[in-house]
Amino acid sequence: MGLVDTVLPALAQVGLLVALLALAHRPFGAYMAAVYTTTRRGRVESAWYRATGVDPDVDQRWSSYLVSLLGFSCVSVLGLYALGRLQGALPLSLGLPGADPAGAWNFAVSFTTNTNWQWYSGESTAGHLLQMAGFTVQNFVSAAVGLAVAVALVRGFARSRGDGRIGNFWVDLTRGVTRILLPISFLAALVLMAGGVIQTFDPHTATTTLTGGTQHLLGGPVASQEAIKELGTNGGGFFNANSSHPFENPNAVTNLLEIFLLLLIPSALPRTFGLMVDDRRQGWAILGVMGGLWAALVLATTWAELAGAGSAPQAAGAAMEGKEVRFGLATSALFAASTTATSTGAVNSMHDSFTGAGGGTVLFAMLLGEVVPGGVGAGLYGMLMLAVVAVFLAGLMVGRTPEYLGKKIGQREITLVALYVLVTPSLVLVGTALSVVLAPGLDGIQEPGPHGLSEVMYAFASAANNNGSAFAGLSTGTPYYNILLGLAMLLGRFVPIALVLALAGRLAAQPSLPASAGTLPTHRPTFVALLGSTVLVVAGLTFIPALSLGPIAEALS
Amino acid sequence: MPSTTTTARGAVAFARHTLSGLQMLIAFTVVLGLLYPVAVTAVGQLAMPWQANGSLVRADGSRAEGREDGEVVGSLLMAQGFEGPEWFHPRPSAADYDTLASGGSNLGPESPELVAAIEERRASVAADNGVPVSAVPADAVTASSSGLDPHISPAYARLQVERVASARGLPVEQVEALVREHSAARALGVLGDPRVHVLSLNLELDALG
Structure with missing residues (x-):
């Protein structure tokens, strides 16, 4: 690979992206903090609560907050399931039939949990109504749910009254959608459209090509969905090829905008956190860990794809299988590392065809627990849970009761965090193990050997971490995978959320302690290094045995 | 309890x-x-109706605002499966250029099936264009991610110039100039890869007769 014609542009585009995110960081982080702390309500917002039968003045305990969240998510799953099953009888279906029960269950859970795992091809399964009224709506609200949980946890740390109240779910949900996600999506949709992303209610109709062949002209409200798909770190493509489809991502500029959108909220939330706990240095420390590990993942993936090791890339001369020419190797790698590190799961290239090292790196990005910087909201609450682990470890070393942001981390608190850390690895490893011993699981594997194990493990890592990207060689549209991956997504989303809210409630019930001489400073480089190591050690110890049998074996063979 | x-x-x-x-x-x-x-x-x-409706074009290369136009031959964003010596060929497509079945092969880096496909494509591209197999670039032998990649690399376009020129009885320099015209550099100098647009190039060749 040439230095000037490949490596320099590869690094420069990362620099350009980071510069754009840095510009947005402070004002946007402050804006989000204001959205979730202001008590002022406009007339429209008040009318919205009246119309939906919600009392916005109730400050909920964690259990009530959780019940609201689960009640909302429950009707979301049921509503999307019904839309999917009944598609054939509804307007704008493009003549497509309803989905089978296992398939509808899978996408209903998938979109409600912000995973957007897709067993189906959008263009041949979902009509315009299901895409808009089903998928687009869940893209917004599932992201707002993630934001709400993160904000509730931050309130647990920030509030010193000790009354155990963590906010109002309905207000947080409404504000996340209407003040953050909707305005930005609308603007981004216009820019994407100007770049060539389609936005029409036309059906897919046949036309005659230049050489007399037949090709279908595609229609669909794509730009409106594409914008929130990236901004909400959802990732469910309108079309099967997702963000590598020219109608979802027509050129390198729309591609940069899409990467920017998927990193925008997760990278600005540490600022929001710092402002809400009234100590901006705490936000910088969290951002430092997120940014450092994200940069390492981007560089590793880029290096692997540019180097192009492996039989097929060597035979072709470069790892261009499953990549688009308008993006090339480096821009595909930047997207891949960012989409897996943010729990988005959109793809602008096929991860299954990446080099062993590149595919292994993006798999590892998900196994880190989606915290660098992670999905909308989920990244921040995941990282704060790991920060509690880091504080606890440091406390053990010096023999003092650990505390974080003025709140004591006692036995109950650390139990909740430990359970949180165990949920997704259990789902990933149990799901993978079942699928490589049961016949219906083995049937889906496209390639034998280590790559087959990587395919299955990638699927469960993607589902349990609510990512949604795939090593798409695995045939997962079967009832076995639809039901099992649906369960992994459901448990991988709501069990951790319940534990986070329970912790938020316990923290909010404690009065804040003033920092003393024995308090571990959590804004210094030492803590940044400790937290970074905690992230790596927790994921590493859990997954390295399984990774050695999959991508590591493949990269070494 | x-x-x-x-x-x-x-x-x-x-x-x-x-x-x-x-x-x-x-x-x-x-x-x-x-x-x-x-x-x-x-x-x-x-x-922006042209963009919102899918960047549609007529046979003479002009823009059509919508599909009702009647003379639409395709979208500038969608690859079409050109075959025959008189056309520039797009990249291989795992979807067979079917817009209702977008996607890649998803074959892994060690897949024997993929290696065999690459070798076969390499031999066939080399034979079609009368060049040694070592001259065939990577994008000519690999399927894209969408199966609808409208671009090829400048190297793959250069490889096809002589074949197209001779099949159409055009001077090589004229075809080379057309390729340059339909080439684009990296966006903002750093984003993506340099590329040549196959459909717009073929539309212009077709208009020449």
Whole structure:
């Protein structure tokens, strides 16, 4: 690979992206903090609560907050399931039939949990109504749910009254959608459209090509969905090829905008956190860990794809299988590392065809627990849970009761965090193990050997971490995978959320302690290094045995 | 064990929250699922109908605002499967250039099937263009991610110039100039890869007769 014609542009585009995110960081982080702390309500917002039968003045305990969240998510799953099953009888279906029960269950859970795992091809399964009224709506609200949980946890740390109240779910949900996600999506949709992303209610109709062949002209409200798909770190493509489809991502500029959108909220939330706990240095420390590990993942993936090791890339001369020419190797790698590190799961290239090292790196990005910087909201609450682990470890070393942001981390608190850390690895490893011993699981594997194990493990890592990207060689549209991956997504989303809210409630019930001489400073480089190591050690110890049998074996063979 | 009254109270609370959830979901579906996409569509159809309708073109290369136009031969964003010596060929497509089946091969880096496909494509591209197999670039022998990649690398375009020129009886320099015209550098100097647009190049060749 040439230095000037490949490596320099590869690094420069990362620099350009980071510069754009840095510009947005402070004002946007402050804006989000204001959205979730202001008590002022406009007339429209008040009318919205009246119309939906919600009392916005109730400050909920964690259990009530959780019940609201689960009640909302429950009707979301049921509503999307019904839309999917009944598609054939509804307007704008493009003549497509309803989905089978296992398939509808899978996408209903998938979109409600912000995973957007897709067993189906959008263009041949979902009509315009299901895409808009089903998928687009869940893209917004599932992201707002993630934001709400993160904000509730931050309130647990920030509030010193000790009354155990963590906010109002309905207000947080409404504000996340209407003040953050909707305005930005609308603007981004216009820019994407100007770049060539389609936005029409036309059906897919046949036309005659230049050489007399037949090709279908595609229609669909794509730009409106594409914008929130990236901004909400959802990732469910309108079309099967997702963000590598020219109608979802027509050129390198729309591609940069899409990467920017998927990193925008997760990278600005540490600022929001710092402002809400009234100590901006705490936000910088969290951002430092997120940014450092994200940069390492981007560089590793880029290096692997540019180097192009492996039989097929060597035979072709470069790892261009499953990549688009308008993006090339480096821009595909930047997207891949960012989409897996943010729990988005959109793809602008096929991860299954990446080099062993590149595919292994993006798999590892998900196994880190989606915290660098992670999905909308989920990244921040995941990282704060790991920060509690880091504080606890440091406390053990010096023999003092650990505390974080003025709140004591006692036995109950650390139990909740430990359970949180165990949920997704259990789902990933149990799901993978079942699928490589049961016949219906083995049937889906496209390639034998280590790559087959990587395919299955990638699927469960993607589902349990609510990512949604795939090593798409695995045939997962079967009832076995639809039901099992649906369960992994459901448990991988709501069990951790319940534990986070329970912790938020316990923290909010404690009065804040003033920092003393024995308090571990959590804004210094030492803590940044400790937290970074905690992230790596927790994921590493859990997954390295399984990774050695999959991508590591493949990269070494 | 929670007492029955606690359980009952919990069930009532859940039902009440779920009812609020249902009302809010319906309201969100109206705003986000109908009003928002309709508003974006309205702006698109009024302000940038060509882009919003899929960058459609006629046989003479001119833009068609919508498919009702009648003379539409395709979208500038979608690859078409050109075959024969008189056309520039696109990249291999795992979807066979079918826009209703977008996607890649998803074959892994050690897949024997993929290695065999690459070798076969390499031999066939080399034979078609009368060049040694070592001259065939990577994008000519690999399937794209979407199966609808409208571009090829400048190297793959250069490889095809002589074949196309001789099949059409055009001077090589003229075809080379057309390739340059339909080439693009990296966006902003750093984003993506340099590329040549196959359909617009072939449209212009076709117009020459």
